[in-house]
Amino acid sequence: MSAAALAPGAVPPDLVRAQENAVVEMVQIGAVAEELADRFALAGHRLYLVGGSVRDALLGRESGDLDFTTDARPDAILEILSGWAEAVWDTGIAFGTVGARRHGSTVEITTFRADAYDRVTRNPIVAFGDSIEDDLVRRDFTVNAMAVELTADERRFVDPHGGLAALAAGVLDTPATPEESFADDPLRMLRAARFVSQLGLSPAPRVVAAMTAMAGELSRITRERVQVELTKLICGTHPRRAIELMVDTGLADQVLPEVPAMRLAIDEHMQHKDVYTHSLVVLEQAIDREEPGSPDLVLRLAALLHDIGKPDTRRKEADGRVSFHHHEVVGAKMVRRRLRELRYPKAIIDDVAQLVFLHLRFHGYGSGEWTDSAVRRYVADAGPLLDRLHKLVRSDSTTRNRRRAAALQRSYDSLEDRIAQLRMQEELDAIRPDLDGNAIMELLGIPPGPLVGKAYKHLLALRMERGPVSREEAEAELRAWAAENGLG
Template sequence: MHSTLSAGSLSLRRHLVDSPAVPDVVLPPLNLAEVQRSVATELDRIAPVIDELGALFEAAGHELALVGGPVRDAMLGRHHNDLDFTTSARPDETERLLRTWARSDRGSAIWDMGRAFGTIGCRKGEWDVEVTTYRSESYDPSSRKPEVDFGDSLDGDLGRRDFTVNAMAVRLPGREVEDPYGGVVDLAHRVLRTPGRPEDSFSDDPLRMMRAARFAAQLGFTVDESVVAAMTAMADRIQIISAERVRDELVKLICAPYPRLGLQLLVETGLAAQVLPELPALSLERDEHHRHKDVYEHTLTVLEQAIALEDRLGGEPDFVSRFAALMHDVGKPRTRKFVDDGTVTFHHHDVVGAKLTRKRMKALRFSNDQIESVSKLVELHLRFHGYGTGEWTDSAVRRYVRDAGDQLERLHVLTRADCTTRNQRKADRLRRTYDELEERIARLSEEEELASIRPDLDGTQIMEILGIGPGREVGAAYKFLLELRMDNGPMSEEDARAALLAWAAER
């Protein structure tokens, strides 16, 4: 279907969204006139790229269209310099044409890592473009990799895409909008549907189920009932997808503006039980005789409160902080104990949770740095609650800083976000107490350089004073002096020497 985005030709057909799953964050429908203005403005902005490439491919006898995310985001008023195109040209011809287009720019670059999938990439100036040959691909039921066949039409290519809002294109150089599956209407209603039967789409590529949750989180869209039903029925098919691809979708979801929407969808459909089982496990059964918070809802609230504090971390989405918020209480199901007085305890859930977090992140192939950062935050998230009303010694404050290491600012965020009490007086008291702790950290840091705290003698000095060579004894002495430094603060070299000699004599 060709369209010029006129309000008449794109009237909102409400029968397309009979019963979508409604998110907690409900965004108003888009106005079609605004959509029309947004896409026209964006096409004018990227005209230096689309007009030149469109004319170049047309002169060579090939079709070219802007497609997918750039078209969707143009309609949402979002600007990108990373542009995706689809074409009738085969990869070799695409590469030749892109080289022709880019040769006037000395800093340009061509890459073909996606050649097997029909994709050739090019960077020219401020623009990154990827051009993919029309294709039709499907998955073998037991395979993790797609079988790629090149297609011969734009409509056929659009039909194999994940959702209708991503199955729109702008033909070039004429700028006609192709929308064979009603993507503009779905975008206006902020709803996710698949171009064909969702069961067929998810059977071809099960990762699309994760993408449904990710797009809900990124765009604040609802998900059509038929898509939710298919995700629920086919959740176990996600097992054929590699851990790395699942991880990448999960990271994008958690770093999105509305992660609660995506996470709730994963839990409700059973996908979370497959890829992040620790999350649905937080929905502990309530016992009428025992009292404890709803840990699952508490966790989602902590995540949102951590996001609200991200200005302390630079303002950009911070995966480590967000994932630590999501995982901070995963040790509770395994440590829950009922007490006769009607309370429930979760002793050592911080330590157990850190182990579970490390195990899950390893299974999802996260980097060692990410694993250590998140698990450290989970293990330390209760440390502040031993602070009481502010009676920590300077030694305890030093240890808090040392143990947090380079995750101290994230620990501040997580600890503050973990306060979800509805008791305003209690919340205010906790906030004031943590303010005081941060003030003490700042004061001691200024006086003692806590972030780089070291013993008052280094390894070379230790060996000279004790008359020993490298070995375990040096390490033990270094540890002793570090503990002494933590307890007493900075010492003079003379006092540190005397303490070291006394320690050695006792041994």
Template sequence: MVSLPQGFPAGASVPDIVVELGEVFARAGHELSLVGGPVRDLFLGRSSPDLDFTTEATPDQITAAVEGWADAQWDIGRAFGTIGIRRGQHTLEVTTYRSEAYDAASRKPVVQFGESLEEDLLRRDFTVNAMALRLPSFELVDPHGGVRDLHAGVLRTPATAQESFSDDPLRMMRAARFAAQLGLRVAPEVREAMSDMADRLRIVSAERIQAELVKLICGADPRAGIDVMVETGLADIVLPEIPALKLTDDEHRRHKDVYQHSLQVMEQAAELETDADGPVPGPDFVLRFAALMHDVGKPKTRRFEPGGGVSFRHHDVVGAKLTRKRMQALKFDKESIRATSLLVELHMRFYGYGGQGWSDSAVRRYVTDAGDQLERLHRLTRSDVTTRNRKKANRLSHAYDDLEARISELQEKEELAKIRPHLNGEQIMQLLEIPPGPLVGRAYKFLLEHRMEHGPLEEAEAEHLLRQWAEDHL
């Protein structure tokens, strides 16, 4: 690591590879600057996972400059001016100065190469990302007051917000994301432009929006990011199920609305994440997003009862369907969709047994239905308790403690995660002397139900049970 000179925060440094690359470009007669997030993070005391550079050199000149120095190089997007470089363990990106904008009816930016670093910085999303470190001299270039805005904790744009968001509407999502990740307050004029231009987000691909949403949800303060999305109208386009919660009263009037309750559940779920060695390492997008979406079925299932109460029957099932549909629209992978929607569907399961005590049968079904999402379900269910009634909160917490104890107790005896029927399909066909077909499936289901209700049997007992069943079904 190379320490930075006076004028930078104490202890600020950059990897040796940054200086090496600057010297390579200087020898080739080209400018090079470290730019964007890595420079911003120097002032935040954060380590940046990416090293991004900008230069006046064209893509062909970039490849020529690093020839013989780089272990490998490739086009990340030559049309966008970006070349990827690998040197040892480092992967770097170098991009030609540029400006870009979206056509009003297009999802793809129109790219034009620029001629100066200042011009390149002007087209960047926010002032805190419009700073550069010239290499190898370490001269800070900050024409738009990025350091000032970082110290003030405010998010502004180098050009007008309208120009910035016209260039790339995804920047509106980034504003919400930076509120969640960095704790920055979105400037009033930026919020106003986001509200006015939110509909422009429709031209951005679902994949790009998804990437920003994941970073937001996994940020240090996802609640702040969701609030920005809802207050500016971005959520009406990206996650319309969330602002809809503001119109649905909580059935116990404990919260201002179900929206606030959902944000609190998401915060509490994040607090229950584990370290890297635990069962739910944080930040965990699936757990947090399931917590945010767990009550999205309430608006469609709200019913006013004769006594003045409000009910939301089956909102868990409806919410799971809505969650699945929204995640599909945002092009999430199948596993994330399955896991998240399953958690939403099961988040009320605990309350169906809470006052009855946990029979062995109920425990088996709970664990089997949760499958590989059991640890996340534990955390989601505990997080869903937001009552201010301390006595009630303690009672629910103790009830869930009891459930987890019952799961551990049965787990030791029966390997709950691997519950199968007493006999497999081949044994069923052999014992009943029947070919493959629907009858085998019905016998299999009968044995699985018996296993759930009564626990494991010895093989001889299971065979006797199956023969008894077959007398009424063959």
């Protein structure tokens, strides 16, 4: 067909084929995929590299796992993998998915799907499809609905929904209507926010509209699945953009309602639109203090949530100023409640809550008036979180007054210098009383029990207050304490 015979705006077939060939060349196919393709071809089946594996290859992003789809049914997949894979698992075989490992690479191979959904849960009524087009239309987003056929005589790029153009334009859209897609699986709305964070994509207007209208459907999803997506979102490259999308569409009301609630509390310094905006700036500044390429989930959560206690502690003072007394105490409790509800591990909950609890402690430092005892307590209370606390406190300075910002940083420099000096002198990271539990029991002649713990705490407080003392001084203090508490 000549170019003149084409419809207006149509692309000549030769040019289309050239573009497809160029895309295929961009997708580097590793040895494991080559071997797998040969085995499927010998068995008379088609095999496609699909979804995130293709998307990430086009973006130049590393992708540890390889996802494939095929016309082979699960039993045939297992037969093809037999004798080739070093390990095979079929936990997802009811959904048509078989996993395998070869030469350190993990692969997942799924039979073409043409599922329906009950739209009560997110569980599909599994139905196998007969074509790659059936499979791709059911995927979440067009950038994940691209495939490369590996078993054809000449590799073929398959992109029926314009995923490549969307990727080039930085647009996140759905193959079907977003209403259909999100009704099938509401978790896709949170995945949309996650891809905004990870890939820097912007959702299409119709996607935003559907997310806004259907945010309540996220309640159908288990908290564990929500937490997995939220964690990936927080640890992405652009978490602020994703959080703003969640707040604007109402998704945050379903996941982290304390975040949009901060829009109601005006920052006491009157330098920001609200505490919500301030918290987003603190998050970005905390990210800037991370080691490159090593997102810190605990630090990022603490930065985002450090002021969530402000709405509940907001008071208007007689002089017209707004105060948030003890918001760090209230906020730490709120953090524990929310992260538990999201099924985060206890260690993460404890660390984030402690950072929130401690984030204001520095502001009592003034211009360096803290005693050595106060510095010791600061270090002891932070424990292994001290480095993160340093980053959080420095990030919490968002004032536009350059002189004030510089003064705050100098003050914190001074505190860090004090900590370094005391650490050299006293091994602050391992502060212990000058007498251990065995010495306490021997000196007082008491058996193990609560009294030993009380004596230990007394000696620890003494250690914090005075620093190291001699054994004789410690024993004298312990005897005096025992006499005051009626131990003879």
